[in-house]
Amino acid sequence: MALLAAIALSSFVLMSSPTGDLAISSIKVVSSNARRYPNKKQDLAFVHFNITADLTPLFHWNTKQLFLYLEAEYTNSQGVKNEVVIWDRIVRRKEDAFIKFVGKNKYMFRDPSSSFRNIPPANYSLKYNVMPYVGVLTYGEAARTSEAISFPPTQSRL
Template structure:
């Protein structure tokens, strides 16, 4: 007869096998839900380049400051297996270095949690009540993933290893997303359509150019001329 230890091992092995099979079915169920993320608007609204230092003893560098407007619908990314969606916007521009064809820097990001994982976010009591009320009777709140931002302030400034970024041309803004499920693999924004998962549309803005660094003397001259007038 089998000993108690052997029986316990067999039971645990059977349990892990069943759990793995169930997890695989849960993960594959995501492919049955359509994904139709779209970006209706993504454009810069305010551009500025300033001088600064990352550290006190560091040389002066140029930093690009970009504000933007965004109208996107990522609500189809939320299913019953979605834990949260990480959304971020990058500024990208071509590089003269042959080893690095594109420069990329994140200017803004946001984590959008599903109703089932709101407890993982740092919400206040009032905002938590609103989220729970909005999700009553719904597996997924339809408003999750709908982003409407006007003249949104940047989170991160952009720069370049050379320390110069003023008057940089051919810059575009791009929206990216990363779906983090409860069970399964992480999925990123896709450029091609796979079955019911459609490629992200309208995620790239039109090309624009950063301005030159505004000198302090120019601001003083403008102020003096206005006062004389």
């Protein structure tokens, strides 16, 4: 047990912070029919982004893999804070830990109120979860947008 505890504690000593850059190139909000209710309209947001991150400092002898995800944080019209994962990736090797990705959200981004109208701007952040062979999971942030980004007006789907 003492050996496992020493291994787990050494992971905190060896950990250093990664560097990254996150840019949101465009956001498009489209009105669409809801999945379960065909007569109800719902807004969907499509976020186009650029990620550049060097996560190699997170890999050491006790790192099994990284879970990397892009999160949108915003407060809806009822005043409830929402944190929505819109993209993710698992990084299993140190050789794959330099991320350069241009794309759009992988998961559907919608608000429970069915509309992005009158919602304050959102902040976007690139976060990670280090999964070790032995020890506790550690979380962190690799990049964040410099300013909050507003949702554009809704467009009707063609």
